[in-house]
Amino acid sequence: MQPVRRPPTTPFAILGLLKAAPRSGYDIRQETASGLGHFWSESYGQIYPALRALAAKGLVRRRSERRTGRRARIVYSITSKGREALRRWTLVPPRSAPPRNELLLKLYFGGQESATAHAAWLRRLTNEETDRLNRVRRLRQQLVLGQIDHPNPRLWMITLEHEERMAEARVTWFRKTLGYYAMVANSRGTATPSEGEET
């Protein structure tokens, strides 16, 4: 009846950001849409309630900041209690998420009948993934050359390398898979339409 509590990760993602600098809810959203967005994202619907809860537990401090010429906003900063909670959380090994790959599901259950359509969107996805890979490579290169200012370049590098390895692997797989689909789609789109498929 009482399900086991697994610690949610949203509040810790927020604490982590606040550890680097005090921020508003809006700032946090921006951050998870750009930099951190490489490996973590949050929506307003998560952030604002979580900030309240953190403040209620004394892990962050809330203060409103009025600025001349700009609208006032609420800035949160981490407390020492919050810092400690964050530290403890990072020590616990991460739990792995159950696999959920919609792409594979659609290919697998689509069968050969859908090969033409699949070839079409696989081509698009391949291009998107290739672009992403190139972006990450450029980013990493800039970091290597010291053209990017970052509070912890080493750890940032580690996350970029993760992105890059994964993107490379996906592109490799995409190209190979696309080869198969293009072949199947072609063999029925043009040559022998009433042949049926054997293989």
Added chain:
Amino acid sequence: MQPVRRPPTTPFAILGLLKAAPRSGYDIRQETASGLGHFWSESYGQIYPALRALAAKGLVRRRSERRTGRRARIVYSITSKGREALRRWTLVPPRSAPPRNELLLKLYFGGQESATAHAAWLRRLTNEETDRLNRVRRLRQQLVLGQIDHPNPRLWMITLEHEERMAEARVTWFRKTLGYYAMVANSRGTATPSEGEET
């Protein structure tokens, strides 16, 4: 007020399994815990309600099967309407999930202070991932050699290749990352504790 309806994927995963053969809810769970489990998983809490909903929409047919000597069970089979719904679903390109990598979050926010602990669980995760990679490689090899019977070996191969490419990439990244953490953890655990870390 009325959020846009994104089609849920659970019912289609179920339809896909039923397309191959009629199955009970229990069977479906077993399937998503073994074979399909490589890239998709479902829990009872999802499956049974989804089966009811599918039956109500006429996409699957429900019939109870009484077997001599074994307890009766409820077997679902796909209808032609269900087959059509599945086909249409596979034609639509998959949506990509927002990135959520708890591992990177913990490393990134943990900083160097937690390097010793991180090195420890990174080592464990590296081993687990390596084992998984080896398992997938063996599986693929068996498929190549025709030692595995599968209704659609080509599509199954494509999913295994995906698994393999990803596992390879993760192992590569793990080893590299572990190298860094082992170094940091070591340099402070033994030699020059007050030196700080350069390299």
Added chain:
DNA sequence: GGGTGCATGTAATGGGTTACATGATTCT
């Protein structure tokens, strides 16, 4: 005066897991 960006927030809804309840049958 109107668009855009800054800023805070909530209601509605859906996705998903875990833990339990319940019971039959088979194996030891």
Added chain:
DNA sequence: AGAATCATGTAACCCATTACATGCACCC
């Protein structure tokens, strides 16, 4: 007799996104 497995199902949560409401301030 008791454990393991087959089998169906639900209650209680939690996680998360989307879409909207609201309003300030700046720039054109």
